[in-house]
Amino acid sequence: MSNRIIKKLEEDKKLLSIYFTAGYPEIENTVQIIQDLEKNGVDMIEIGLPFSDPLADGPTIQASSTTALQNGMTSEVLFNQLADIRKSVSIPLIIMGYFNPMMQYGVEEFCKKCQEIGIDGLIIPDLPVDVYNEDYRAIFEKYGLLNVFLITPQTSEERIRFIDSVSNGFIYMVSSASVTGSKSGFGNEQTHYFERIAAMNLKNPQIVGFGIKDSETFQQATKTAKGAIIGSAFIKHLTEKGINTISDFTKTIR
Amino acid sequence: MSYQANEKGYYGEFGGAFIPEMLYPNCEELRQNYVRIMQEESFKKEFDSLLKDYVGRPTPLYFAERLSKKYKTKIYLKREDLCHTGAHKVNNTIGQILMAKKLGKNRIIAETGAGQHGVATATVCALMGIECVVYMGEIDIARQAPNVARMKMLGAEVRPALSGSRTLKDATNEAIRDWINNPVDTHYIIGSVVGPHPYPDMVARFQSVISEEIKWQLQEKEGRENPDFVVACVGGGSNAAGAYYHYLDNEEVGIIAVEAAGHGIHSGESAATSALGKIGIIHGSKTLLMQTPDGQITEPYSISAGLDYPGVGPMHANLFASGRGEFISITDDEAMTAGLLLSKLEGIIPAIESSHAFAIFETRKFKENDIVVVNLSGRGDKDLNTYIDYFKLA
Numbered sequence: 001m002s003n004r005i006i007k008k009l010e011e012d013k014k015l016l017s018i019y020f021t022a023g024y025p026e027i028e029n030t031v032q033i034i035q036d037l038e039k040n041g042v043d044m045i046e047i048g049l050p051f052s053d054p055l056a057d058g059p060t061i062q063a064s065s066t067t068a069l070q071n072g073m074t075s076e077v078l079f080n081q082l083a084d085i086r087k088s089v090s091i092p093l094i095i096m097g098y099f100n101p102m103m104q105y106g107v108e109e110f111c112k113k114c115q116e117i118g119i120d121g122l123i124i125p126d127l128p129v130d131v132y133n134e135d136y137r138a139i140f141e142k143y144g145l146l147n148v149f150l151i152t153p154q155t156s157e158e159r160i161r162f163i164d165s166v167s168n169g170f171i172y173m174v175s176s177a178s179v180t181g182s183k184s185g186f187g188n189e190q191t192h193y194f195e196r197i198a199a200m201n202l203k204n205p206q207i208v209g210f211g212i213k214d215s216e217t218f219q220q221a222t223k224t225a226k227g228a229i230i231g232s233a234f235i236k237h238l239t240e241k242g243i244n245t246i247s248d249f250t251k252t253i254r
Numbered sequence: 255m256s257y258q259a260n261e262k263g264y265y266g267e268f269g270g271a272f273i274p275e276m277l278y279p280n281c282e283e284l285r286q287n288y289v290r291i292m293q294e295e296s297f298k299k300e301f302d303s304l305l306k307d308y309v310g311r312p313t314p315l316y317f318a319e320r321l322s323k324k325y326k327t328k329i330y331l332k333r334e335d336l337c338h339t340g341a342h343k344v345n346n347t348i349g350q351i352l353m354a355k356k357l358g359k360n361r362i363i364a365e366t367g368a369g370q371h372g373v374a375t376a377t378v379c380a381l382m383g384i385e386c387v388v389y390m391g392e393i394d395i396a397r398q399a400p401n402v403a404r405m406k407m408l409g410a411e412v413r414p415a416l417s418g419s420r421t422l423k424d425a426t427n428e429a430i431r432d433w434i435n436n437p438v439d440t441h442y443i444i445g446s447v448v449g450p451h452p453y454p455d456m457v458a459r460f461q462s463v464i465s466e467e468i469k470w471q472l473q474e475k476e477g478r479e480n481p482d483f484v485v486a487c488v489g490g491g492s493n494a495a496g497a498y499y500h501y502l503d504n505e506e507v508g509i510i511a512v513e514a515a516g517h518g519i520h521s522g523e524s525a526a527t528s529a530l531g532k533i534g535i536i537h538g539s540k541t542l543l544m545q546t547p548d549g550q551i552t553e554p555y556s557i558s559a560g561l562d563y564p565g566v567g568p569m570h571a572n573l574f575a576s577g578r579g580e581f582i583s584i585t586d587d588e589a590m591t592a593g594l595l596l597s598k599l600e601g602i603i604p605a606i607e608s609s610h611a612f613a614i615f616e617t618r619k620f621k622e623n624d625i626v627v628v629n630l631s632g633r634g635d636k637d638l639n640t641y642i643d644y645f646k647l648a
Contacts, residue, residue: 104549
């Protein structure tokens with residue numbers, strides 16, 4: 001399988017991944033944001049498909065989702081915007097969204113579209129691993145999509161081993177017990193958690209998300225993990241500085 | 255075929271636990287323990303004694319003679335409106351606060367729409383001396399001021415939900431986020447038969463005392479345990495789940511669910527989920543919900559704040575899809591008229607939620623010797639201003 005995520009994970013470097021909400025701040029910004037992130041050395045992108053009721057997200061991402069929906073973003077609109085994205089962008093692209101919009105689009109249709117466009121993986125926080133295994137794994141695999149699962153500081157060792165065994169690509173390691181964008185800086189508790197996971201020698205590398213917002217937190221998170229994902233802090237930058245200064249943001253990270 | 259939840263929390267194809275991994279340890283702890291704890295003798299004893307001495311159970315099963323005469327059938331009212339705090343909601347909050355104590359939790363969170371579940375939660379937290387935070391949509395806080403004051407007087411903190419549409423579904427989102435942020439010490443008391451497994455089943459079990467009592471009370475009055483029909487209003491569906499519970503698998507008993515049509519099913523301002531909803535995921539449960547073709551959850555409308563939830567519990571979605579339940583929707587106007595009629599005929603002012611259930615008699619005809627039990631889920635005190643404005647009574 002020639003999935004771009006797998007290849008990227010093989011590179012001998014720490015990976016910077018950025019999340020943004022499709023359709024925010026303006027509906028037509030999607031492609032430009034993706035292109036600029038790649039130009040500025042970002043290794044991987046999570047394209048957020050907005051949802052009306054994003055349970056795992058904090059106020060920053062929810063507010064961007066609300067605006068994106070008001071702007072008219074839908075699964076269909078996003079797929080149309082991304083139709084030619086592989087002509088200009090080569091880094092791995094992941095769609096991150098909640099399960100209901102996928103269900104309504106039709107899970108198989110959704111996956112098929114992703115493959116046509118050149119999407120490499122999906123992150124669906126509210127699709128539990130057991131339901132995925134029973135009902136959807138075959139479909140995802142048919143269309144060459146990696147499905148990324150989350151672990152948290154409360155996830156038991158047994159369950160982490162289980163998630164590792166069914167994952168293919170990387171594990172999304174939630175830094176602390178929180179929704180997105182809610183913690184500032186990492187303390188001893190997180191450091192200990194990062195070390196505990198590293199010591200488990202999992203087959204899949206881990207990429208840390210939630211609470212990464214600057215160079216310091218990026219360094220801390222990637223000391224043991226393969227990479228880190230920034231979401232809320234990037235959305236805040238877009239809100240405050242607009243979409244033409246993405247390099248100003250990426251420069252502050254590394 | 256059973257209409258109860260299976261081990262994984264599914265009613266037919268509805269239910270389950272579609273939750274982010276952050277919630278898995280909390281829900282899993284509850285899932286592994288709730289049945290065992292509910293079956294412990296010490297738990298049952300404490301639950302029963304609080305229901306009796308604190309809530310005021312059993313609530314009467316009252317033969318509504320004048321109403322029966324008008325509609326030419328035999329109508330009994332299950333008087334949940336006489337529960338402490340004014341509605342059936344407290345049956346569940348008593349159960350869940352005891353569950354939380356057994357699980358060693360020392361902080362309670364809850365969501366509320368109209369404020370009834372918030373008040374019932376604040377009440378039991380005061381009773382147990384446990385910290386209580388209630389999430390309520392900013393818009394609901396403004397339109398339900400008396401219940402906000404009640405919660406504060408009972409010692410709860412009321413936190414406004416400022417996101418999304420700033421009503422019940424957003425209050426639920428905020429409560430879930432709080433639970434994600436406080437995974438160890440906090441128990442989340444969901445107020446209806448909604449949310450991820452095991453909530454729908456657990457809440458239904460706590461509310462099942464309603465049909466348990468109907469059975470022996472009807473035996474006393476009519477010499478039979480089974481009515482011909484049980485009627486209840488359905489928003490999320492907790493009072494209905496309790497009223498149906500012991501009759502679910504007894505198909506001799508007809509189940510009638512009454513939803514809020516608001517200004518009319520196709521008016522764009524409605525909460526009739528069975529008619530307008532499609533299968534999807536809301537608050538961790540696969541069920542029927544009102545949504546856009548793209549899968550965004552829409553805002554429902556009803557004059558009754560307790561019925562304007564965009565989904566319906568998975569038990570009820572299955573009753574609808576399987577045809578086991580008969581679903582009827584009632585407009586604001588029909589419900590208000592029925593509420594006034596019950597007040598004048600029986601001297602009982604019902605909550606507007608419950609008024610919806612009484613409105614069906616105008617169009618749904620029953621046989622003269624049919625026994626129809628209507629769950630009178632709450633009293634109308636909280637709705638007095640709405641009634642006054644509607645009927646220009648002041």
